[in-house]
Amino acid sequence: MNLNRRTFVASTALAAVFGLNSRLIINVAAAAQVTADPAKPFTRYKIGDAEVTAIYDGVWERPYKPNLVANASVDDVKAALTRAGLTDAFLTLPFTVSVIKQGDEVILCDAGTGGQVVPTAGKFLDSFKAAGFDPAKVGKILISHCHPDHIFGLMEKDTNAPVYANAEILISDVEYKWWTDPSLIDKVPDDRKPLVKCIQATFPTWKNITQVSGEKEVAKGLRFVETPGHTPGHRAFHLASGNAQHMFSNDTMYMPALNVAHPDWMGAYDQDGPTAVNSRQKLMDRLVAEKLGLSGYHFPFPGYGSLAKDGADYVLTIDKA
Numbered sequence: 001m002n003l004n005r006r007t008f009v010a011s012t013a014l015a016a017v018f019g020l021n022s023r024l025i026i027n028v029a030a031a032a033q034v035t036a037d038p039a040k041p042f043t044r045y046k047i048g049d050a051e052v053t054a055i056y057d058g059v060w061e062r063p064y065k066p067n068l069v070a071n072a073s074v075d076d077v078k079a080a081l082t083r084a085g086l087t088d089a090f091l092t093l094p095f096t097v098s099v100i101k102q103g104d105e106v107i108l109c110d111a112g113t114g115g116q117v118v119p120t121a122g123k124f125l126d127s128f129k130a131a132g133f134d135p136a137k138v139g140k141i142l143i144s145h146c147h148p149d150h151i152f153g154l155m156e157k158d159t160n161a162p163v164y165a166n167a168e169i170l171i172s173d174v175e176y177k178w179w180t181d182p183s184l185i186d187k188v189p190d191d192r193k194p195l196v197k198c199i200q201a202t203f204p205t206w207k208n209i210t211q212v213s214g215e216k217e218v219a220k221g222l223r224f225v226e227t228p229g230h231t232p233g234h235r236a237f238h239l240a241s242g243n244a245q246h247m248f249s250n251d252t253m254y255m256p257a258l259n260v261a262h263p264d265w266m267g268a269y270d271q272d273g274p275t276a277v278n279s280r281q282k283l284m285d286r287l288v289a290e291k292l293g294l295s296g297y298h299f300p301f302p303g304y305g306s307l308a309k310d311g312a313d314y315v316l317t318i319d320k321a
Protein backbone atom coordinates (compact mmCIF):
# COMPACT_ATOMS: atom_id res chain seq x y z
CA MET A 1 0.00 0.00 0.00
CA ASN A 2 1.24 3.43 -0.92
CA LEU A 3 1.45 5.43 2.31
CA ASN A 4 1.15 8.67 0.40
CA ARG A 5 -2.42 7.82 -0.32
CA ARG A 6 -5.54 7.91 1.75
CA THR A 7 -7.80 4.93 1.43
CA PHE A 8 -11.45 4.58 2.20
CA VAL A 9 -12.43 1.01 2.85
CA ALA A 10 -16.05 0.67 2.20
CA SER A 11 -18.63 -1.93 3.05
CA THR A 12 -21.69 -2.43 0.98
CA ALA A 13 -24.65 -2.58 3.30
CA LEU A 14 -27.86 -3.89 1.87
CA ALA A 15 -30.63 -1.66 3.07
CA ALA A 16 -34.26 -1.21 2.22
CA VAL A 17 -34.97 1.15 -0.65
CA PHE A 18 -37.27 4.10 -0.05
CA GLY A 19 -38.40 6.82 -2.43
CA LEU A 20 -36.94 10.24 -1.78
CA ASN A 21 -37.52 13.55 -3.40
CA SER A 22 -35.58 16.03 -1.28
CA ARG A 23 -33.35 18.66 -2.75
CA LEU A 24 -30.17 20.43 -1.89
CA ILE A 25 -30.73 23.13 0.68
CA ILE A 26 -28.36 26.05 0.87
CA ASN A 27 -27.48 27.18 4.35
CA VAL A 28 -25.11 30.12 4.35
CA ALA A 29 -24.69 30.25 8.11
CA ALA A 30 -21.19 28.86 8.61
CA ALA A 31 -19.19 28.71 11.79
CA ALA A 32 -15.43 29.29 11.83
CA GLN A 33 -13.79 26.84 9.46
CA VAL A 34 -12.26 23.80 11.14
CA THR A 35 -11.10 21.85 8.07
CA ALA A 36 -7.65 22.95 6.90
CA ASP A 37 -7.31 24.28 3.36
CA PRO A 38 -4.53 22.62 1.33
CA ALA A 39 -1.16 24.42 1.54
CA LYS A 40 -1.10 24.65 -2.25
CA PRO A 41 -4.53 25.16 -3.88
CA PHE A 42 -3.77 23.30 -7.10
CA THR A 43 -2.22 19.99 -8.16
CA ARG A 44 -1.43 18.77 -11.67
CA TYR A 45 -1.59 15.26 -13.09
CA LYS A 46 -1.47 13.72 -16.54
CA ILE A 47 -4.06 11.66 -18.36
CA GLY A 48 -2.31 10.55 -21.55
CA ASP A 49 -1.38 13.73 -23.35
CA ALA A 50 -3.85 15.84 -21.38
CA GLU A 51 -2.80 17.82 -18.35
CA VAL A 52 -5.36 18.07 -15.58
CA THR A 53 -5.13 20.61 -12.79
CA ALA A 54 -7.23 20.02 -9.67
CA ILE A 55 -8.11 23.46 -8.37
CA TYR A 56 -9.41 24.05 -4.86
CA ASP A 57 -12.43 26.29 -4.37
CA GLY A 58 -13.00 25.80 -0.63
CA VAL A 59 -14.89 23.58 1.77
CA TRP A 60 -18.32 23.44 3.34
CA GLU A 61 -18.55 22.13 6.87
CA ARG A 62 -22.14 21.27 6.41
CA PRO A 63 -24.49 20.77 9.35
CA TYR A 64 -26.58 17.62 9.38
CA LYS A 65 -30.09 17.85 8.13
CA PRO A 66 -32.92 15.52 9.10
CA ASN A 67 -33.26 12.49 6.82
CA LEU A 68 -29.79 13.09 5.45
CA VAL A 69 -29.87 9.51 4.21
CA ALA A 70 -33.35 8.08 3.74
CA ASN A 71 -32.33 4.50 4.33
CA ALA A 72 -29.74 4.93 7.12
CA SER A 73 -29.79 6.42 10.61
CA VAL A 74 -27.71 9.44 11.56
CA ASP A 75 -25.72 7.12 13.85
CA ASP A 76 -24.87 4.91 10.88
CA VAL A 77 -23.90 7.98 8.84
CA LYS A 78 -21.63 9.21 11.65
CA ALA A 79 -20.04 5.76 11.94
CA ALA A 80 -19.31 5.76 8.19
CA LEU A 81 -17.65 9.18 8.46
CA THR A 82 -15.52 8.06 11.42
CA ARG A 83 -14.50 4.91 9.54
CA ALA A 84 -13.26 7.12 6.68
CA GLY A 85 -11.17 9.18 9.09
CA LEU A 86 -13.47 12.21 8.96
CA THR A 87 -15.04 14.16 11.80
CA ASP A 88 -18.62 13.22 12.61
CA ALA A 89 -19.38 16.74 13.87
CA PHE A 90 -20.49 17.85 10.40
CA LEU A 91 -20.24 16.79 6.74
CA THR A 92 -16.93 17.78 5.19
CA LEU A 93 -17.73 18.83 1.63
CA PRO A 94 -14.76 20.24 -0.32
CA PHE A 95 -15.15 21.72 -3.81
CA THR A 96 -12.53 20.96 -6.48
CA VAL A 97 -12.78 22.10 -10.10
CA SER A 98 -10.84 19.97 -12.60
CA VAL A 99 -9.22 21.94 -15.42
CA ILE A 100 -8.27 19.97 -18.54
CA LYS A 101 -5.60 21.34 -20.85
CA GLN A 102 -5.16 19.71 -24.25
CA GLY A 103 -2.83 21.66 -26.51
CA ASP A 104 -3.97 25.25 -26.16
CA GLU A 105 -7.54 24.38 -25.19
CA VAL A 106 -8.50 24.99 -21.56
CA ILE A 107 -11.65 23.23 -20.35
CA LEU A 108 -13.28 23.59 -16.92
CA CYS A 109 -15.24 20.73 -15.40
CA ASP A 110 -17.92 22.73 -13.53
CA ALA A 111 -17.38 26.28 -12.36
CA GLY A 112 -17.06 26.33 -8.58
CA THR A 113 -19.24 28.13 -6.05
CA GLY A 114 -18.42 31.69 -7.10
CA GLY A 115 -18.32 32.52 -3.38
CA GLN A 116 -22.13 32.41 -3.36
CA VAL A 117 -22.81 29.17 -1.51
CA VAL A 118 -20.83 29.36 1.75
CA PRO A 119 -18.36 31.96 3.02
CA THR A 120 -15.63 29.29 3.24
CA ALA A 121 -15.63 28.66 -0.52
CA GLY A 122 -15.11 30.86 -3.56
CA LYS A 123 -11.37 30.56 -3.93
CA PHE A 124 -11.45 29.06 -7.41
CA LEU A 125 -10.55 32.11 -9.50
CA ASP A 126 -7.61 33.06 -7.25
CA SER A 127 -6.37 29.45 -7.25
CA PHE A 128 -6.89 29.23 -11.03
CA LYS A 129 -4.77 32.34 -11.61
CA ALA A 130 -2.14 31.08 -9.12
CA ALA A 131 -1.91 27.94 -11.27
CA GLY A 132 -1.01 30.15 -14.25
CA PHE A 133 -4.37 30.23 -16.05
CA ASP A 134 -6.13 33.21 -17.59
CA PRO A 135 -9.95 33.17 -17.15
CA ALA A 136 -10.31 35.00 -20.49
CA LYS A 137 -8.74 32.01 -22.25
CA VAL A 138 -11.15 29.34 -21.01
CA GLY A 139 -12.54 27.72 -24.16
CA LYS A 140 -15.17 25.36 -22.78
CA ILE A 141 -16.97 24.77 -19.49
CA LEU A 142 -18.64 21.40 -18.98
CA ILE A 143 -21.51 21.53 -16.49
CA SER A 144 -22.35 18.29 -14.67
CA HIS A 145 -25.62 19.62 -13.23
CA CYS A 146 -27.25 22.82 -12.07
CA HIS A 147 -26.76 22.75 -8.31
CA PRO A 148 -25.43 26.09 -6.98
CA ASP A 149 -22.02 24.74 -5.95
CA HIS A 150 -21.38 23.75 -9.59
CA ILE A 151 -22.80 26.71 -11.52
CA PHE A 152 -22.66 29.85 -9.38
CA GLY A 153 -19.02 30.28 -10.46
CA LEU A 154 -20.42 31.06 -13.93
CA MET A 155 -22.13 34.19 -12.58
CA GLU A 156 -20.79 37.38 -11.06
CA LYS A 157 -21.96 37.93 -7.52
CA ASP A 158 -24.99 40.26 -7.23
CA THR A 159 -25.37 40.97 -10.98
CA ASN A 160 -25.33 37.37 -12.31
CA ALA A 161 -23.40 38.67 -15.33
CA PRO A 162 -21.45 35.91 -17.11
CA VAL A 163 -17.91 35.44 -15.77
CA TYR A 164 -16.87 33.57 -18.93
CA ALA A 165 -18.75 35.36 -21.72
CA ASN A 166 -16.48 33.91 -24.43
CA ALA A 167 -16.37 30.29 -23.28
CA GLU A 168 -18.75 27.70 -24.65
CA ILE A 169 -20.83 26.30 -21.79
CA LEU A 170 -21.88 22.69 -22.40
CA ILE A 171 -24.72 21.16 -20.47
CA SER A 172 -26.95 18.11 -20.92
CA ASP A 173 -30.12 18.94 -22.84
CA VAL A 174 -32.12 17.02 -20.22
CA GLU A 175 -30.66 19.12 -17.41
CA TYR A 176 -31.06 22.39 -19.28
CA LYS A 177 -34.68 21.74 -20.24
CA TRP A 178 -35.60 20.62 -16.73
CA TRP A 179 -34.26 23.76 -15.01
CA THR A 180 -35.54 26.21 -17.63
CA ASP A 181 -39.07 24.77 -17.84
CA PRO A 182 -41.34 27.71 -16.88
CA SER A 183 -43.67 25.39 -14.95
CA LEU A 184 -40.85 24.21 -12.66
CA ILE A 185 -41.16 27.14 -10.28
CA ASP A 186 -44.55 25.87 -9.10
CA LYS A 187 -43.27 22.35 -8.57
CA VAL A 188 -40.16 22.90 -6.42
CA PRO A 189 -40.14 23.52 -2.66
CA ASP A 190 -39.73 27.12 -1.46
CA ASP A 191 -36.02 26.75 -0.69
CA ARG A 192 -35.40 25.80 -4.32
CA LYS A 193 -37.35 28.67 -5.92
CA PRO A 194 -34.51 31.25 -5.79
CA LEU A 195 -32.21 28.88 -7.70
CA VAL A 196 -34.86 28.17 -10.33
CA LYS A 197 -35.53 31.91 -10.74
CA CYS A 198 -31.82 32.65 -11.01
CA ILE A 199 -31.26 30.01 -13.70
CA GLN A 200 -34.36 31.03 -15.67
CA ALA A 201 -33.38 34.72 -15.57
CA THR A 202 -29.85 34.10 -16.83
CA PHE A 203 -29.24 30.95 -18.87
CA PRO A 204 -31.79 31.64 -21.64
CA THR A 205 -30.25 35.10 -22.13
CA TRP A 206 -26.73 33.74 -22.62
CA LYS A 207 -25.75 33.02 -26.19
CA ASN A 208 -22.85 30.71 -25.34
CA ILE A 209 -24.71 27.69 -23.92
CA THR A 210 -24.75 24.48 -25.96
CA GLN A 211 -27.13 21.67 -25.02
CA VAL A 212 -25.57 18.24 -25.30
CA SER A 213 -27.62 15.16 -26.09
CA GLY A 214 -26.77 11.69 -24.83
CA GLU A 215 -23.09 10.82 -24.45
CA LYS A 216 -21.82 12.99 -27.27
CA GLU A 217 -18.14 13.89 -27.57
CA VAL A 218 -17.77 17.54 -26.52
CA ALA A 219 -14.02 17.98 -27.01
CA LYS A 220 -11.15 15.79 -28.18
CA GLY A 221 -11.55 12.44 -26.37
CA LEU A 222 -14.00 13.95 -23.88
CA ARG A 223 -17.61 12.83 -23.59
CA PHE A 224 -20.61 13.16 -21.34
CA VAL A 225 -21.70 10.02 -19.48
CA GLU A 226 -25.36 9.69 -18.54
CA THR A 227 -25.62 9.43 -14.75
CA PRO A 228 -29.08 10.74 -13.83
CA GLY A 229 -30.60 10.76 -10.35
CA HIS A 230 -28.63 13.36 -8.40
CA THR A 231 -30.48 15.67 -10.80
CA PRO A 232 -32.49 14.63 -13.89
CA GLY A 233 -29.66 15.33 -16.33
CA HIS A 234 -26.59 14.84 -14.16
CA ARG A 235 -23.57 13.83 -16.23
CA ALA A 236 -20.11 12.42 -15.52
CA PHE A 237 -17.31 13.22 -17.99
CA HIS A 238 -15.06 10.58 -19.59
CA LEU A 239 -11.66 11.54 -20.96
CA ALA A 240 -9.59 9.27 -23.22
CA SER A 241 -6.11 10.45 -24.19
CA GLY A 242 -3.39 8.19 -25.57
CA ASN A 243 -3.70 4.92 -23.64
CA ALA A 244 -5.15 6.60 -20.55
CA GLN A 245 -8.79 6.88 -19.54
CA HIS A 246 -10.29 8.84 -16.71
CA MET A 247 -13.76 9.55 -15.30
CA PHE A 248 -14.81 12.80 -13.69
CA SER A 249 -17.61 11.35 -11.58
CA ASN A 250 -18.86 14.77 -10.44
CA ASP A 251 -21.70 14.17 -7.94
CA THR A 252 -22.46 10.55 -8.82
CA MET A 253 -20.76 9.63 -5.51
CA TYR A 254 -20.48 13.07 -3.97
CA MET A 255 -19.33 12.00 -0.50
CA PRO A 256 -17.18 8.88 -0.83
CA ALA A 257 -17.29 8.15 2.89
CA LEU A 258 -21.04 7.66 2.45
CA ASN A 259 -21.69 6.91 -1.22
CA VAL A 260 -18.71 4.68 -1.98
CA ALA A 261 -19.00 2.87 1.31
CA HIS A 262 -22.75 2.48 0.84
CA PRO A 263 -23.70 2.91 -2.83
CA ASP A 264 -27.27 2.02 -1.94
CA TRP A 265 -27.69 4.88 0.53
CA MET A 266 -30.06 7.49 -0.79
CA GLY A 267 -28.88 10.90 0.30
CA ALA A 268 -31.19 13.87 0.63
CA TYR A 269 -29.08 15.62 -2.00
CA ASP A 270 -30.03 13.05 -4.62
CA GLN A 271 -33.22 14.31 -6.22
CA ASP A 272 -34.34 10.86 -7.33
CA GLY A 273 -32.86 8.35 -4.86
CA PRO A 274 -33.41 5.03 -6.68
CA THR A 275 -32.22 6.46 -10.03
CA ALA A 276 -29.13 7.96 -8.37
CA VAL A 277 -28.32 4.64 -6.68
CA ASN A 278 -28.64 2.86 -10.02
CA SER A 279 -26.38 5.37 -11.82
CA ARG A 280 -23.83 5.25 -8.99
CA GLN A 281 -23.68 1.46 -8.95
CA LYS A 282 -23.35 1.30 -12.73
CA LEU A 283 -20.57 3.89 -12.84
CA MET A 284 -18.68 2.33 -9.93
CA ASP A 285 -18.78 -1.10 -11.54
CA ARG A 286 -17.55 0.41 -14.82
CA LEU A 287 -14.70 2.19 -13.02
CA VAL A 288 -13.60 -1.08 -11.44
CA ALA A 289 -14.07 -3.23 -14.57
CA GLU A 290 -12.25 -0.81 -16.87
CA LYS A 291 -9.69 0.21 -14.22
CA LEU A 292 -10.36 3.88 -14.87
CA GLY A 293 -8.84 6.71 -12.90
CA LEU A 294 -11.41 9.03 -11.38
CA SER A 295 -11.89 12.48 -9.94
CA GLY A 296 -14.77 13.63 -7.74
CA TYR A 297 -15.90 17.20 -7.29
CA HIS A 298 -16.39 16.75 -3.52
CA PHE A 299 -13.65 14.19 -2.86
CA PRO A 300 -10.91 15.17 -0.37
CA PHE A 301 -8.50 17.49 -2.21
CA PRO A 302 -6.93 16.96 -4.72
CA GLY A 303 -9.79 14.61 -5.41
CA TYR A 304 -8.38 12.09 -7.86
CA GLY A 305 -7.46 8.44 -7.51
CA SER A 306 -8.82 5.04 -8.34
CA LEU A 307 -11.53 2.59 -7.35
CA ALA A 308 -11.07 -1.13 -6.78
CA LYS A 309 -13.03 -3.97 -5.25
CA ASP A 310 -12.03 -6.03 -2.23
CA GLY A 311 -14.58 -8.81 -1.95
CA ALA A 312 -17.95 -7.06 -1.76
CA ASP A 313 -16.34 -3.79 -0.65
CA TYR A 314 -15.30 -0.91 -2.83
CA VAL A 315 -11.96 0.72 -2.03
CA LEU A 316 -11.39 4.28 -3.15
CA THR A 317 -7.80 5.44 -3.07
CA ILE A 318 -7.24 9.17 -3.33
CA ASP A 319 -3.86 10.62 -4.17
CA LYS A 320 -2.44 12.99 -1.62
CA ALA A 321 -1.96 16.65 -2.55
Ligand SMILES: [Zn+2]
Pocket: 147, 149, 150, 251, 254, 297, 298
Ligand atom coordinates in the same frame (compact mmCIF):
# COMPACT_ATOMS: atom_id res chain seq x y z
ZN1 LIG B 1 -22.16 19.18 -5.64
